[in-house]
Amino acid sequence: MKNWRILPTGLGIGFMLMILLLFLIAINFSNNLIFTLSFFLSAAFLLSVWFCVRNLSHIEVLNIRVKPVHCGEKLHYQISVKELAGSDHLYLQVMGGSQFYHLDAGEERIWQVDIETDRRGPYNARPLVISCIWPLGLFVVKRSIGSLPEVLVYPAAESILDIKEVQLGREAHSQSEAEELDGLREYQAGDNIKRIDWRAMARRQQLQVKHFDGADGDPSLWLEWQATQGMDYEQRIGCLCHWVLECQQSGREFGLRLPDIEIKPQRNGQHAQLCLSELAVMPEESRL
Amino acid sequence: MNRFFSSRAQGISLFLLLLSILPSIGLLPTLLLPVLLLLVVLHNQVRSRSGLRWITLAIVLVLAVGLIHYSAARWLSAEAIITILISVLLLKWVESDSDREYRIVTLASVLIAALSSLYLPSLPALAYLLLIGFLTLACLLLINDSERKLNVAGLAKKSVAISLMALPITIVLFITMPRVQGPLWDLGIAIGLPIELAIDQDARDIGLKGTLKAGQVSRLKKSDAPVLVAEFSGTVPYKSRMYWRGPVFSDYDGTVWSLPQNWDKRSNLLKGAYRGRDAVDETLTSKRDRVHYEARVSPHAGHWLYSLDMPSGQTPEALISKDMQLLGIRKISWEFKYDIYAWLEYTGGRRPSAKAFSAYLSFPEGTNPRLKAFGEALLIDHDNPRERIDAFYTHLASSDYKMTLTSDIEEGMYSLDRYFFDDKAGTIEHLASSTAMVLRAAGIPTRLITGYRGGSLIALTDFVIVKQEHAHVWVEAWTDDKGWQRIEAKDLVVPPERKNLSTQTVSQKQAAKPVMPKSSNSAVNAESPKPVEQKQQVKAEQSKSTNTSGWGWLKKLSSGMETWVLNYNPDRQVELLKKSGLRKVDWKNLLGISVIGLLSLACVYALFLQVRQSKIDPVSRAFQRLNKRFDKLQLACGDHECPSEWLVRVKAAEPELYPVLRQIIECYCAIRFEGQDSSENRERFVKDVKRLVAMI
Numbered sequence: 003m004k005n006w007r008i009l010p011t012g013l014g015i016g017f018m019l020m021i022l023l024l025f026l027i028a029i030n031f032s033n034n035l036i037f038t039l040s041f042f043l044s045a046a047f048l049l050s051v052w053f054c055v056r057n058l059s060h061i062e063v064l065n066i067r068v069k070p071v072h073c074g075e076k077l078h079y080q081i082s083v084k085e086l087a088g089s090d091h092l093y094l095q096v097m098g099g100s101q102f103y104h105l106d107a108g109e110e111r112i113w114q115v116d117i118e119t120d121r122r123g124p125y126n127a128r129p130l131v132i133s134c135i136w137p138l139g140l141f142v143v144k145r146s147i148g149s150l151p152e153v154l155v156y157p158a159a160e161s162i163l164d165i166k167e168v169q170l171g172r173e174a175h176s177q178s179e180a181e182e183l184d185g186l187r188e189y190q191a192g193d194n195i196k197r198i199d200w201r202a203m204a205r206r207q208q209l210q211v212k213h214f215d216g217a218d219g220d221p222s223l224w225l226e227w228q229a230t231q232g233m234d235y236e237q238r239i240g241c242l243c244h245w246v247l248e249c250q251q252s253g254r255e256f257g258l259r260l261p262d263i264e265i266k267p268q269r270n271g272q273h274a275q276l277c278l279s280e281l282a283v284m285p286e287e288s289r290l
Numbered sequence: 291m292n293r294f295f296s297s298r299a300q301g302i303s304l305f306l307l308l309l310s311i312l313p314s315i316g317l318l319p320t321l322l323l324p325v326l327l328l329l330v331v332l333h334n335q336v337r338s339r340s341g342l343r344w345i346t347l348a349i350v351l352v353l354a355v356g357l358i359h360y361s362a363a364r365w366l367s368a369e370a371i372i373t374i375l376i377s378v379l380l381l382k383w384v385e386s387d388s389d390r391e392y393r394i395v396t397l398a399s400v401l402i403a404a405l406s407s408l409y410l411p412s413l414p415a416l417a418y419l420l421l422i423g424f425l426t427l428a429c430l431l432l433i434n435d436s437e438r439k440l441n442v443a444g445l446a447k448k449s450v451a452i453s454l455m456a457l458p459i460t461i462v463l464f465i466t467m468p469r470v471q472g473p474l475w476d477l478g479i480a481i482g483l484p485i486e487l488a489i490d491q492d493a494r495d496i497g498l499k500g501t502l503k504a505g506q507v508s509r510l511k512k513s514d515a516p517v518l519v520a521e522f523s524g525t526v527p528y529k530s531r532m533y534w535r536g537p538v539f540s541d542y543d544g545t546v547w548s549l550p551q552n553w554d555k556r557s558n559l560l561k562g563a564y565r566g567r568d569a570v571d572e573t574l575t576s577k578r579d580r581v582h583y584e585a586r587v588s589p590h591a592g593h594w595l596y597s598l599d600m601p602s603g604q605t606p607e608a609l610i611s612k613d614m615q616l617l618g619i620r621k622i623s624w625e626f627k628y629d630i631y632a633w634l635e636y637t638g639g640r641r642p643s644a645k646a647f648s649a650y651l652s653f654p655e656g657t658n659p660r661l662k663a664f665g666e667a668l669l670i671d672h673d674n675p676r677e678r679i680d681a682f683y684t685h686l687a688s689s690d691y692k693m694t695l696t697s698d699i700e701e702g703m704y705s706l707d708r709y710f711f712d713d714k715a716g717t718i719e720h721l722a723s724s725t726a727m728v729l730r731a732a733g734i735p736t737r738l739i740t741g742y743r744g745g746s747l748i749a750l751t752d753f754v755i756v757k758q759e760h761a762h763v764w765v766e767a768w769t770d771d772k773g774w775q776r777i778e779a780k781d782l783v784v785p786p787e788r789k790n791l792s793t794q795t796v797s798q799k800q801a802a803k804p805v806m807p808k809s810s811n812s813a814v815n816a817e818s819p820k821p822v823e824q825k826q827q828v829k830a831e832q833s834k835s836t837n838t839s840g841w842g843w844l845k846k847l848s849s850g851m852e853t854w855v856l857n858y859n860p861d862r863q864v865e866l867l868k869k870s871g872l873r874k875v876d877w878k879n880l881l882g883i884s885v886i887g888l889l890s891l892a893c894v895y896a897l898f899l900q901v902r903q904s905k906i907d908p909v910s911r912a913f914q915r916l917n918k919r920f921d922k923l924q925l926a927c928g929d930h931e932c933p934s935e936w937l938v939r940v941k942a943a944e945p946e947l948y949p950v951l952r953q954i955i956e957c958y959c960a961i962r963f964e965g966q967d968s969s970e971n972r973e974r975f976v977k978d979v980k981r982l983v984a985m986i
Binding site for chain 2: 013016017020023024026027028029030031032033034035036037038039041042043044045046048049050052053055056059062064065067082084086092093102104127128130135136137138139140148149150151152
């Protein structure tokens with residue numbers, strides 16, 4: 003029962019007061035009928051807990067999905083749930099939100115739950131709590147039916163400055179942008195989709211991307227912390243985040259230099275995610 | 291419908307409200323009801339303009355208050371309170387526009403319905419209140435159903451389900467919950483509130499005085515002002531056995547009993563008083579059933595402490611007078627507290643002086659000659675005083691005397707004659723005075739005792755509250771062999787209300803016969819008839835007669851409802867639980883039984899929850915099983931943990947399990963996250979999990 007919480011609502015407290023008054027009226031007039039009414043309503047009061055518990059029971063969470071977001075955007079959880087006992091479950095609320103969710107008998111459904119974000123960094127795993135006051139609204143019963151996974155919220159991208167191109171020849175590669183095809187290699191996550199050799203795929207039943215000799219490409223970029231001097235601490239992070247996204251979008255190879263951290267230039271999607279993650283977990287200014 | 295009501299909640303809350311005021315609608319001032327109903331009809335118009343709303347509501351409220359004022363109803367009368375409540379609640383409904391407010395209106399409607407039900411006969415009131423209870427649940431359900439997931443049938447079904455499930459709990463609570471009976475003032479006084487608080491300003495002067503004439507006690511009976519509160523140590527005696535002794539009269543002039551002049555002078559009080567702890571006990575010839583109690587007496591500007599008959603022992607600041615009354619040494623002008631013992635059954639006392647004897651035997655000259663002749667006839671017919679008393683009892687029991695609260699008999703020299711021989715109906719003063727005079731004429735010294743008999747028992751406690759309505763008059767007679775003994779004529783006279791019953795005449799007479807004294811050795815009061823027994827016999831007769839008719843079962847049902855629902859009082863509760871084997875029944879035991887009953891029902895309801903055993907998804911069940919096994923290796927997958935992350939953790943800790951687990955997790959992710967939830971994949975997953983679990 004550690005996963006359950008039962009509390010009376012404001013209406014429940016009012017209902018208790020009403021029963022108390024009825025009881026006093028019954029005592030004052032020594033009236034058995036009013037005693038009966040007060041006992042009947044007391045019974046309904048107690049039973050409302052039972053109905054709430056029943057409404058929250060026999061619900062199973064199959065899986066939970068969530069996509070990374072930037073600070074200020076909503077975490078969009080997709081919670082796949084299944085009803086197990088063959089009864090309807092009405093007016094359920096998830097994580098204390100105001101939206102009602104319903105689950106029919108035997109139904110499997112995905113609940114969309116949005117949670118606001120107000121800071122960058124890791125959002126720890128937390129209990130997935132469903133609650134309800136149905137049917138009488140006298141008690142709010144909460145039940146933890148699993149955990150929402152830990153999520154990393156990237157910084158909010160702030161378009162304050164254009165990218166300052168820092169090209170240091172000995173460290174940056176040339177971009178693979180050449181006329182001559184060097185060969186094919188196996189597709190890796192993050193590779194430019196435009197480079198997929200669809201014909202080769204048709205032949206060999208696997209994804210392959212074209213590899214060029216890399217003779218005369220655009221030079222790689224270094225996105226540097228120092229380049230954002232003059233801004234607030236969080237603005238600097240936001241600005242670098244914007245640059246990372248811009249580089250990823252334009253397909254340019256880039257590296258990231260942060261205080262004490264250097265991520266060598268690469269170009270695939272995983273690289274961008276790594277850079278964003280490093281920016282997300284940068285310590286707060288107050289902790290520096 | 292939708293135009294008139296903005297929501298379903300608004301409609302049903304109004305319906306419940308109107309239903310709740312229906313029984314007490316007659317109490318509303320004539321003009322007020324149409325105004326309130328008009329306001330309900332025009333509620334949309336009133337609510338649309340904020341200024342108009344408040345002005346209208348204020349005007350209607352002022353109108354209600356004004357109408358109550360001019361209807362000459364007292365401000366704290368039931369009519370005034372119900373009128374104000376109904377007006378305020380209807381106005382609240384008119385101005386409400388949220389579900390929260392409709393819920394408040396719903397709850398308040400239940401309270402009004404409870405008060406209104408007091409104006410209905412018993413069985414219709416029961417049906418009415420159950421309907422109100424049912425509709426209250428339906429109303430709350432409907433208000434909560436903001437997204438209209440239930441139609442009318444669904445709503446009714448759900449309400450019925452809740453009501454039916456509530457019935458067993460209701461029955462347990464009804465039977466076992468300690469049945470405290472009011473009024474609430476009595477409870478307050480019992481727990482220690484000053485008695486004066488419960489006495490109206492205009493009722494402070496009433497009470498027993500130094501004189502007594504016909505109708506005086508009967509007037510007191512109309513007041514519920516408390517006289518004293520007694521807390522007994524141990525069992526509380528039956529009400530009929532509690533005589534609270536007040537002024538003792540011996541002087542009678544034919545119409546008025548009076549106390550001697552200066553009787554309350556300190557020297558007169560002390561003269562002849564019983565001194566010492568055992569002084570009274572030593573003078574008693576028989577004594578039985580000693581009780582101890584502590585009492586608080588309300589101030590009444592007299593000396594009487596109204597101790598339980600017969601006082602025994604001593605208490606500070608008080609004395610037992612020669613007339614065996616417990617008196618305060620000073621006048622009781624503030625609440626007085628004492629504790630003392632009492633013998634419920636007694637005979638005896640100090641032999642009166644010759645002068646006192648003549649007072650106890652005096653029959654005022656020229657008054658009530660027929661009564662005197664009747665007494666003298668008893669004296670001639672029976673040598674023994676005991677036999678004269680028995681003969682008098684026989685006369686009372688066999689004659690059809692009635693007791694009334696008021697009497698048409700004019701006060702005068704022959705008023706007792708008229709009562710005893712002609713009207714045979716009168717007040718308790720007529721009966722007691724006649725008894726005293728007849729016995730005096732028969733040569734038996736008598737005195738008249740005023741005081742109180744019985745009291746209001748605070749159920750399941752040891753408290754008894756004695757009120758003015760318990761005022762009573764009885765007689766004490768002196769015989770040489772026993773001394774003073776109580777003569778209770780009232781118990782031999784048929785109570786007037788018994789006449790209302792159809793079949794009681796025979797049974798009453800049958801019930802009265804056995805109480806005739808047969809043995810002069812027994813205590814007088816011990817052989818008095820017990821009204822409770824008589825009533826039981828009457829009921830038995832009634833039930834026999836009902837069984838013979840065609841509608842017997844219906845009457846039986848109705849009778850059962852009367853007995854076990856409408857009249858289920860603390861006595862019946864104690865009786866029922868004692869029958870079921872409980873030895874001692876007090877509020878603590880009852881509360882304990884209530885809690886046990888509720889817990890038992892909670893277990894039953896919990897079982898109901900389990901009956902619909904969940905059919906857990908096989909994939910989830912298999913995954914849980916796998917996780918449980920890894921938990922033993924302290925490598926369980928957290929609720930929040932992505933299975934792929936878990937796999938990485940397992941790889942580092944238990945590399946030999948990694949290849950198999952990887953295969954399983956990949957299959958799990960395919961089922962759960964990649965839309966490959968095929969039966970093949972499921973079967974493969976469950977099978978692989980079984981294998982791995984067996985391996986670990």
